[in-house]
Amino acid sequence: MIHRLAWLAIEGEDEAAVRSFYGDVLELDRSGNDTFVAGDTELHLRRPGVTSPGGAHVHFAFTTGADALGHWRATLEAYGDVVSHDFGGFESLYVVDPSGHCVEVANRGASGRSLTGIFEVVLAVENLNRAIRRYEAIGFTTTSRSDNRPRVRLTVGPFDLELWEPHRGLADALPGAHVDLGFVADADAATTAAVDAGYTPVGEHSVMDPDGHRIGFRDEADRCRRRCRAE
Secondary structure, three states, X not given: OEEEEEXXXXXXXXXXXXXXXXXXXXXXXXXXXXXXXXXXXXXXXXXOOOOOOOEEOOEEEEEEEOOOHHHHHHHHHHHOOOEEXXXXXXXXXXXXXXXOOEEEEEEEEOOOOOOOEEEEEEEEOOOXXXXXXXXXXXXXXXXXXXXXXXXXXXXXXXXXXXXXXOOOOHHHOOOXXXXXXXXXXXXXXXXXXXXXXXXXXXXXXXXXXXXXXXXXXXXXXXXXXXXXXXX
């Protein structure tokens, strides 16, 4: 039902600082005043208190080329404090953006220094086992579970979702609260499956999970129409 991540929305108080970080520091292309693009994924910037809020203290990860980490290390160190971690198959750099979101850049791509997508988002959940069942019901597959921390990794297509009961991770990152994210999917089937699994409908193809995260579904044709209008 779900193919890949379509968008992630995050909150930011200082609009100018946030736009500068994602546009000038991370070199993302802009599609509209408050939307940036990494590959096929949109990053929406929203102010707290709007009708459709974005997530708070979200931890999420961009992909870049295997040969690009030197560039990003220098770029991010010029911006602020950077934490690095070697995962064996790839290395990640972590930095905190102007709104307190923990942004990760990992050299998991083929080549080139551009940020080519968002491959991971971390959500805060109250009860891990209940949350796993909900996300597996809409098409995610559990791939790993931490032995020493209350967290689990689930996968759909090229995208990983981490569910954490509250604790801090690498770079002192917290899991995101009331995160808004959406997927390219068979929107009707995904919405029906989500409602059957206990999500609350909040729009035609949008649901809220019991932990306060908003999940939307966008058909491939709708994604293409939106991209064409932006271009």
